[in-house]
Amino acid sequence: MYKQLMLGLNYFLVIDFWMQGKLSKFISYNLDMNDLLYYVNFIIKVGILVLIFSIIKIILNVIKKRILRFYEKTEIYKKRITLVKLFFSISDYVLIFLFIWYLLKIFNIDTTPLLAVGGVAGVAIGFAGQTFFRDAIAGIFLIFENYYSVGDTIEIDDMLGTVEEIGIRTTILRNYEGKLFYIPNGYIRKVIKYGYGDQSVYVEVPISYESDIDKAKTVIEKVGENLLKENELIDNVNILGVDKFETSGMKILVKLRVDKDKRWSARRKFLEEIKKVFDKEGIEIPYSKMVVFLNDKDKN
Numbered sequence: 001m002y003k004q005l006m007l008g009l010n011y012f013l014v015i016d017f018w019m020q021g022k023l024s025k026f027i028s029y030n031l032d033m034n035d036l037l038y039y040v041n042f043i044i045k046v047g048i049l050v051l052i053f054s055i056i057k058i059i060l061n062v063i064k065k066r067i068l069r070f071y072e073k074t075e076i077y078k079k080r081i082t083l084v085k086l087f088f089s090i091s092d093y094v095l096i097f098l099f100i101w102y103l104l105k106i107f108n109i110d111t112t113p114l115l116a117v118g119g120v121a122g123v124a125i126g127f128a129g130q131t132f133f134r135d136a137i138a139g140i141f142l143i144f145e146n147y148y149s150v151g152d153t154i155e156i157d158d159m160l161g162t163v164e165e166i167g168i169r170t171t172i173l174r175n176y177e178g179k180l181f182y183i184p185n186g187y188i189r190k191v192i193k194y195g196y197g198d199q200s201v202y203v204e205v206p207i208s209y210e211s212d213i214d215k216a217k218t219v220i221e222k223v224g225e226n227l228l229k230e231n232e233l234i235d236n237v238n239i240l241g242v243d244k245f246e247t248s249g250m251k252i253l254v255k256l257r258v259d260k261d262k263r264w265s266a267r268r269k270f271l272e273e274i275k276k277v278f279d280k281e282g283i284e285i286p287y288s289k290m291v292v293f294l295n296d297k298d299k300n
Contacts, residue, residue, distance in 0.1 A: 045106045053099050060095075064088045089168075131186065135169040139185035142166065148193055153260065155192035156183055176264045199260050201267050204243065204251040205274055208284040213242065213252070216283050220254060223273045232266045233258055249286030 067084050143166055148154050152163045154173070159181045161173035171188065173181040207216045217239050224237030235257035243253035258266040278285055 042106065046103070049099070049102055049106065053095060057092075057095060060088060060091055131184075132169065134186040135184045137186075138188065139166065139168045139170075142171070142185055142188070147191055153194040153263070155194075156181075156188055157190070159183065194260070194263075199258055199263055201256040201258055201263060203254045203256060203267060203270060205254055206246075206249050206251050206286055207278075208249045208286040211249075211283045215281065216252060216278075219277050219281055219283060220252065220274065223270065223277055224254075224256075227266070227270060227273065232262065232269050246286075248288060249284075 064084065142148075148163055148166075150163050150166060153161070154163060156171070156173065159173055159175070161175035161179075161181060164172040164174045164180065166172075167185075169185060171183045171185060173183065175181070205216070205220060207213070220237060220239055224233060227233045228236060233256055238255040238257075240253040240255055242250050244251040254270075256266060256270060275285065
């Protein structure tokens with residue numbers, strides 16, 4: 001980084017000496033005392049500027065780490081982590097802008113025309129980057145209105161996962177398969193947020209019309225007891241009863257109480273055990289069938 005910085009400063013010096021008509025002297029190191037003093041004075045000013053901004057950056061990083069460390073220890077303040085990261089992210093851009101601004105001042109470059117050019121460029125960028133600004137404004141409202149925070153389990157447009165990051169432009173979700181979804185904030189219309197702590201999971205257990213409902217309920221309760229002993233569930237299953245009648249069978253709705261970190265693994269484990277025990281007990285899980293009736297002509 002420092003090598004690149006010094007290389008950039010040398011480029012600035014070359015341009016400056018070229019504008020003064022002293023480029024040949026600079027390249028051949030044939031500079032008089034005034035030129036050397038100018039060069040040394042320039043290096044000192046830039047060095048002081050870099051030192052000041054480096055100290056500011058270090059102080060901000062220390063403050064950021066201390067705040068994040070404090071908030072991460074307390075569950076109540078975890079939602080403020082996103083705001084802290086956003087604030088310090090903006091501060092980095094402000095520091096870069098101020099550094100460039102003062103660097104131009106050192107080169108005696110008038111920055112007033114840059115404001116006029118920046119205004120015109122801002123209008124042009126505003127028209128060209130409407131999508132960017134829409135996403136950015138939506139992201140700011142999402143953060144300050146605290147719809148969700150990093151670590152929350154949410155569902156956005158059939159995409160379910162844990163919030164990895166809330167940026168100015170995008171929200172990043174990670175699902176149970178490890179896939180990352182980058183969702184532009186401007187396109188978020190509906191959010192389903194799942195609570196903290198213990199959670200309820202509703203599972204539909206299908207059985208055929210020929211199966212004994214009471215026997216199926218007894219088997220489901222037995223599976224729930226086994227999973228409770230294995231700490232997959234935190235309470236006995238709650239069988240709510242037959243919930244649907246469908247073409248090939250009916251569905252029994254079951255409520256599971258699980259830890260938030262085992263929401264999906266416990267559901268998969270429950271269904272897996274249901275299949276094994278149903279097969280053992282002779283309870284049929286319905287599936288599409290085709291029954292063919294043959295008339296007398298077909299038999300002959």
